[in-house]
Amino acid sequence: MSIKKISKYQPEKFEFNENNLKISKEIISKYPEGKQKSAVMSLLYLVQNQNQNWIPLAAMKYIAKLLHMPYIKVYEVATFYSMYNLTPVGKYFYQVCTTTPCMLRGAYKLVEACKEKISKNENEISEDGNCSWVEVECLGACVNAPMIQINENYYEDLSKDKLLKIIDETKNGKQPKPGSYKGRFNSAPETERTTLNNLKNA
């Protein structure tokens, strides 16, 4: 992992919309007097929600002013964590897990699918401007490997074909159904075995 690049394209201004301003006030009020700076991480996430999944410099300044902290401190936090995007990403932001369990179950096939359908390289927005993808480390759903995350939802038990279909759906502006694509409930056993009593399929 190398240092995160800041986008060359930067909007001039950023401000929370009314709803997010209310939420941000609520977040800030959770911290005791004088410790408001602690809200910086939640607020950065809020920015990302509002601003198509990425944080422009103007927003960092905005937050710094909101929390009365130096710009560089917000900048430090934003560059430290990998889940803050500092460059524009697609409206549908694909995060493909390629850590060992997923890799063993064929995560690189999913990467291939992304390369074919979305863009040749990571962090590149697709031609229609809707999608972009990135390889990430473990997202904690190893039981349902291989899996990807699109925005806030997990798509599990995938294969290349299934992912291609999902990509098609998002390209048409539809929200694909999250969850397992093997038809199982959450991470329940694939063989419908639900208790330890029946040892038949153990």
Place this chain on the structure above:
Amino acid sequence: MLKLKINDKEIEVEEGLTVLQACEAAGVEIPRFCYHERLSIAGNCRMCLVEMEKSPKPIASCAMPATDGMNIKTNTPLVEKARKGVMEFLLVNHPLDCPVCDQGGECDLQDQSMYYGLDKSRFKENKRYVSDKYMGPLIKTQMTRCIHCTRCIRFATEVAGVPELGAIGRGEDMQITTYLEKAMESELSANVVDLCPVGALTSKPYVFEARPWELKKTETIDVMDAVGSNIRVDSYGWEVKRVLPRNNDDINEEWISDKTRYACDGLKNQRLDTPYVKIDDQFKKITWKEAYDILTKKIANVLPDKIAGLTGDLTDMETMYIVKEFFEKTIKSPNLDCRSDHIYVDNSNRSNYIFNPTLNGIEQSDLVVIIGANPRFEATILNSRIRKSYLNNNLQIFSYGDVGNLTYPYKILPNDTSEIKSLVDGDSQLSKKIISAKKPIVILGQSFFKIKSAQTLFDQLNNFLKSNGKINNEWNSIGVISNHSATVGAYDLDLINNESSRNITLDKIQNNTNEILFLFGQDNLNFTKKNEFVVYIGTHGDKGAEMSDLILPGAAYTEKESHYTNLEGKLQKTYKASYPPGDALEDWEIVNKLSELIKRKKLFKNKNELIDSMINYLKLKKDKGSNTLEKSKNEFVNEKIAISEMDYYYSNVIARASKTMSECKNSLLKLMKTGTDG
């Protein structure tokens, strides 16, 4: 007191120390990169590992508090192995460019790798590359060399009070930078160069100039402001290559301001190296003999009363003393002063013009009131002490007038004299605060002494503080900030005409009543020349030299042994690091020679006699005191206290001649124009 064992040696240390400090008390040296006495503890370089009994792993001694009964070992194979391991990791990404690195010869990493470094590298992979960052005109960066000690970040946030430096990214890819790579907006910024244990941050003006072992090092005193920071001047032949701070806990701790450090290239530019005379508006080089001839003839034909003299901002006390003697004994003229404006001062009592609470006293204080001063620009080091006290003791700070960012928060009060009147009458809120404070400080800047009712208000303030017990044998609340290194010395030597609260000499000069005017390094004089014959004795071709008819070249502060008194009233001696350029002479020699030619008698046989006589004068003055000013007739006037904006980077001739200072000024102007600070 805590008892602990270090390398089987019993030692007692105070409570609150760290293991590293305890080891130092026991005389054991611990290698370190990130730890620094005057900064907060980070504990991230891991070089200071020591073995502690009952601990399964070696501990970082800089971050571990010393406790009773500890058994520390620093010379075991385990410790050595641990440190060698740490060093190997530090060197993994550190480039092998010592031969072209400016830090070479004074590099902590280089020194410590002599002991803990391995002779070969086991690292086969590529080294990390980090792009260089822009940090302003003073700091050159080579970030590949950075070992992430974060000393610079801690310095900027804690001491300088400008949280502009930070570490972005993480792990191996962490990078030190200013926010979007703009210049650091601090007058203490270049101290990070000294703090950097490797060659990541080096001095931009000094880049590839010299190696530390080639330089002659002279420990001396700075004259860029009145603080009198202790410095070390490194010179190579005649040229002063750089200025570094020297540790003095009572004055500058171990920081110096950027002007102190980088104005030294002004010592090379625009120097006066030979006498000049102005003929038909053109300066012509002449010999000393010719110059003396012209001057003695002029003086012989003029009534003593028509001769006036002004000393300058950087004039040393020896020069001032001999000038005083010259005016009193040789030409017998009363028209001598050290002030180039109408500033009120009553120098009968020393406490009227020095910073009585002392710099160390700021740290004990609980309330600071600033009147007519911007300590950040007028006395940078003093300001950093106020910040330190604000951080450690929760010091409360009030200022009459908004003077911009002082690196600490302060309450702004209206800067009208009427407000100060109500303060000294005990009517305002602040009066009560001062009364209830244990050790308050009232900082008075030079702008305060320029107002019309300065005398009245100063006397009333004095009375107010005295009657409330804030001026006593232990504590004197009045802290006057002088702007120039010569000021306090001049007042000590009575280089003022104290018949009135106005500057009579200046009045006479400005009314063009004189026929000969001596300017001893005085470049701030505001007057329109008519028929006067102006003689400039000084170092640089600046405003003073420009208007003069005869120029006699003198020596700058690094080129002579002399005395300066700082704003606290501490007498300090400078030493000779270099010598005056060309035919230039030390100023006292010029005056002495002149006196010899006029009176056929030297004022002093040699410099020692001059110094003895001067010290004697100061002693006598201390015992006897000098005439007091008449009680104030000066009535109260309601006006605004205009806090004169100081051009920090151009405040004296040396700074004005310095290219580096011009660059700093330009970069600051650029910052203001683009408004990158939002």
